[in-house]
Amino acid sequence: MISTTSTIIDFEKAERDAGFLISCFQEMLCCLGEEALAARLPRGGRGIDLGHYPDTERALQAYSIFFQLLNMAEENSAAQNRRTLEAEHGAASLEGLWGRTLLPVQQQGLSEEEARIVLSRVQVHPVLTAHPTEAKRKTVLELHRNIYLLLVKRENQMWTPAEQLDIRREITSAMETLWRTGEILFQKPSIADERANVAHYLENIFPDAITMMDRRLMKAWEAAGFSARSFKVPDDLPSIRFSSWVGGDRDGHPLVTADVTAETLGDMRLKSVGLIDAALRNLGSKLSLSDRLQDPGEELIGRMDTLRKKHGKRGMDAVRRNEREPWRQFINLMRVSLPPAIRGSGSGSGSAFRYHSARELLGDLAILTRSLEEIGAENIARELVFPLSRTVQSFGFHLASLDIRQNSRIHDLALTALIRAAGNGEQDETPYIDMSEEKKRELLDRELRSPRPFTRPDMQAGPEAESVLGCFRVLSGHIRSFGTEGIGSLIVSMTRSVSDLLSVYLFARETGLMTSIKGKSACIVPVVPLFETIGDLEKSPGILDAFLSHPVTESSLEYQRRRDGAKRRVMEVMIGYSDSNKDGGLLTSAWALYRAEEAMLEVGRRHNTCIRFFHGRGGSISRGAGPTHRFIRAQPYGACNGGMRFTEQGETIAQKYANRISAVYNLELFMAGVAGSLIRESRHEKAAHHLEPVMDRLSSASYSAYRTLIETEGFVTFFRQAAPVDIIEANRIGSRPSRRTGGDSLDDLRAIPWVFSWNQARFSLSGWYGVGSALEALNESDPEAFEDIRIRSHQWPPLRYIISNADTGLAAADLSVMRLYAGLVTEAGLRDKIMGMIEDEYRKTKRFIDILYSKPLATQRLNVNRFIELRREGLGLLHRWQVQRIAEWRKLLDDGRKEEADAMLPELFLTVNAISGGLRTTG
Known part of the structure; x- marks a missing residue:
């Protein structure tokens, strides 16, 4: 619910910006004859009586826009406040960013070279996904982005009063377009729509953001007492590369076919080559140096001659342009050397040479840089060529590598069909999917010792097998044509045994x-x-140990190390926050993840393999979100040694990266956070914390309390009636189904609609439930240990992160609203029983977090509470209306009046959008 920037919002400025935006909105409404609506927005007005307002959908849309304007004002306030703090107090005044991270480096005893080596080890890999948590249309997101940018434009003090008035008119015009644009989706977005949305950030936001972030790093490096000339090549700087799941994530997504994956790989490559070509063209337009005034040097002239000969006529044409400007001529040759974006496409003019990998282009850019440095033009090289080299390093010829994810059960079904089709077993033999783990291992080990395939070209093995094999064939063909840079990992979701991994081989x-x-x-x-x-x-440490011990894994990791030119073998492991939270609640999930990471790091050390963790985080506290710098500090010792991958899902992509200022800030939090972790660990040995056994006890008690709730008879009925999960499942906000297999069990329901539903009804259950019972049990059984926890709740990062997140989850909950939604439960006895458990735990958690903070939550987090208070009135009206209309909608369905019920859905979807905007989160 609360944005990670809320602690640095200047609420006075946010109030002014919100007042300005809302006055523009009211002015627009009045011009369109909506004076009554304009006067009753939930900010000093009386609020809209949704039950009697003649156009309910318009009123709901007004509320949705109102909350979005409030969010924009707060986002801009946070961004401007950060700039003001840096200007007045220096870059080190902001927690989690480069200035604070690098300032104490020399105090910790690191030399300039040691610090540079540490920074070069930083690897950050954001992975953009298309989980159905973005409730807003792409068109609406674009309009929001436009209004926000106009608000930022208004910050410039150079504008005259007349020009300020023009900006106001632009904002009002954009608001009118927004008002006249429908907010809800009438059909699910296609995978192509989701891919285009992801590509927007990769093409238009991240390249400039990386350049801006690098400049901030250089300034902080110099402020720490070092020379920016320490960084000579892109590999000296922290590495950032991007991945995507759109078009590759097939877990429970029947629309992601082999053709979709092939189309995605081609589309991303096309956009990447276009991005680099445009950047080279831009560089060429600026690099107008003449050889009449300086000598380009033998290396550049020699490489130009080689490329010219390789390209024949095209090479001659490239050097005929820009006569006596060899640096431009060299760029022309680089442009004609860019690879074809489409498999099988030729050059069109007889030229056979093309760069096969981005590394070759980086090599030529290095030659260009050295030539400039030799003539004393280091500044030009640093300002113009270095940013382009970073773009090539980060995006390559693939834009973002595509991960392929599939559920382990689908692999089991596919392999069962494959074995049956190949005739590799007797008729009465147990099918592979029903074998014991021991039998599966025997079969897999036997088969992996043989190079012969199961299948023949004319063999049909059934839909599951053909789906898996078809996807892998697409990857194989892409690699033959373009290499491995565009391919990420083969991720096996619901990994429960080592056979789940070996079968992929x-x-x-x-x-x-x-x-x-x-x-x-x-x-x-x-x-x-x-x-x-x-x-x-x-079970993860044992599974990982067995997997790393397997000879095929050992040789695979060594092959990948050599291919990538890496110094260490790296094994990637993905850990899920959403399902573990749904399974065990906040505290147990967070601590189980911590313990699993610790144990797997030890397994990696035994196998001389670096573990790179891939954090499957969502956009809410219940799904792993929280302040980025605190999240990284809360990781176990050594968890960042292999770099860090993390998902950015649904609505969080727009919230964090819609504009460059926010994008730079959020990327820098990750980069500086990982760097800070490596710097600290370079000077401190690993040591167990004495509170770890106490956390084990807290986790066990919290798990017991949480499972008692969700396993209580009738709980699923309570959930399905008290939370608007049926409306959310009917909403068209993502291309992927909300259930893995279409079943009706809690286990089959994805974590996203689970969290989304609880958040809409203000229970925020998985963000705090079980914490109070755990703390109470510890206090009663071991008061000394509880007192130790209380004293160190702000000192030990893992504990601080868990308690802080529980505090935020609790702040998002509202007892009065919970009771309102609980009123939808038809059986009074069930309602009273489950609500009694929830209310008891709510009070218990609030009481004990108050004790840990030594003050009431209301005074502990003033910004959080101010965030909530600004929205309380409007959200209250929306919650009451949503509950009323859900009851009517369900009654129509029960009476068999489906057509009338369906007619209500647009209005109900609007309530979901409006409440999500007010809470600033879905799931």
């Missing part, structure tokens, strides 16, 4: 994704486990 063998190193089979693409539930996290 068989599919790779069938489709040309296996190679050989020193006579041993190796998989070209990394196979990555995804541990999601509490039980799977507990």
